[in-house]
Amino acid sequence: MRMPASVAAIALALIVGAAAGCSSPNSDGSAGPNGTTHDSPPSQAHPTLTASKLQPPVQDSRFSDPGRRDVVVDPCTWIDDSTIQSAGFDPGSRKRGNDIVAEYTFLVCQFNSSTRLMTIESGNVSLDEVRQKYTGQTRDTKVNDREALITSKSGDTCSVDMRTDVGYLGITFLLTNQGKESLKPCDGIIETANKIEPSIGKGK
Incomplete structure (x- = not known):
């Protein structure tokens, strides 16, 4: 059965948000999107x-x-x-x-x-x-x-x-x-x- 367009849009937004929340800290050690930082050696x-x-x-x-x-x-x-x-x-x-x-x-x-x-x-x-x-x-x-x-x-x-x-x-x-x-x-x-x-x- 084909998914309604509105439901598909919500699902896509959830997937993108989850991916952003799991992204790793920036390579320069600054905070990533979830507020974590890269530990210095x-x-x-x-x-x-x-x-x-x-x-x-x-x-x-x-x-x-x-x-x-x-x-x-x-x-x-x-x-x-x-x-x-x-x-x-x-x-x-x-x-x-x-x-x-x-x-x-x-x-x-x-x-x-x-x-x-x-x-x-x-x-x-x-x-x-x-x-x-x-x-x-x-x-x-x-x-x-x-x-x-x-x-x-x-x-x-x-x-x-x-x-x-x-x-x-x-x-x-x-x-x-x-x-x-x-x-x-x-x-x-x-x-x-x-x-x-x-x-x-x-x-x-």
Whole structure:
């Protein structure tokens, strides 16, 4: 039996509407007709840990030096759990350290393992300033392809500081009582830095 023209028109409209609703997002990543967007590749975005207690302080202080830039890389929200675990530390121990927003700015995060405590800080202080502060205690090194300094400090502490566009990202090891039994302060710090350095990102 032949379908009336009005019914055929309605059926055709429904088919066209359904096809439009199922169309895929535009190739440029903008929203498609159904409001969905094309997900960017994970490599294009930094992992962000959203717990409120992990968020960095606002870098707007009357004590800030206007001649120094804001710190970009925040170690507590830029470095994901898998990276911390691969470095031998417990991601569940992640906590903010004593951030400083004043003449100099330092964003700080801390992690634990059975043998070491690790502090990661990101600051708007240059490597040259680090050299001057620890004259005679530093030596030049490389972390992946990034310029860095390794500093043997007093006691059971060792640091490696990597140049960033704003200043540096530093990793400090402090041996626990258990660690003192088998490790020296700088043991493994470059290997750890090599794993964490990619989290900084290119051009950062």
